[in-house]
Amino acid sequence: MSETIKKFLYLNRKAPYGTIYAWESLEVVLIGAAFDQEVNLLFMDDGVYQLAKGQDTSGIGMKNFSPTYRTLGDYEVKNIFVDRDSLAARGLTQDDLLQIAWEDIETEESVENIVTVVDAPAVRALMDAADVVFSF
């Protein structure tokens, strides 16, 4: 096993339904979690809707996979970022988003909500700092 920890950034920019991108991205994150890398997720543009609370897909015949985002803490994802400008442009705030908890059961260290809303400079810094960017 390689000891090199890389910083992965998963960039999610599309609405949750209508295309397969959001679900595919989530699956890659869940599968990739087995590789012990540092994983960050960033939601911007219509991608912010992926984290919206209260999704109801009964009218479109698709599975509502939004509950699955709440497992990301179990999959060793410690940082989930949401672009503030994208939220504002859609009339949304952090209150409209899911809360995702993270907990280390060995050390009992825990974070109540790993979803953080960030400004444009922080978005740029995240992209700069990433070794690998997966854009969905």
Place this chain on the structure above:
Amino acid sequence: MADTIDVDGKEFAVDEEGYLANLNDWVPGVATVMAKQDNLELSQDHWDIINFLREYYEEYQIAPAVRVLTKAVGKKLGAEKGNSKYLYSLFPYGPAKQACRFAGLPKPTGCV
């Protein structure tokens, strides 16, 4: 692999790998019959894991990867059960894969 399994005279559709085709069809007898096909007899310890997986799926809409399952079981059922040795002793074909199949869930994400 047959495309249906027979549980108390009722036919249940399964996919080509033996996973239940429709999650909502599940009844406990499905697990018992699938276990018998794998030469296992289900104990309360098996049922604890199977029920745990069904609750996990109900809440999160996915079957957990084995690493996540191990951690979550440890949290819920105690550290002596939250390790892969214990889980493999119950489910020799892999706790996530085999137990998820018994529980009527899809194959866990990340399993090949």
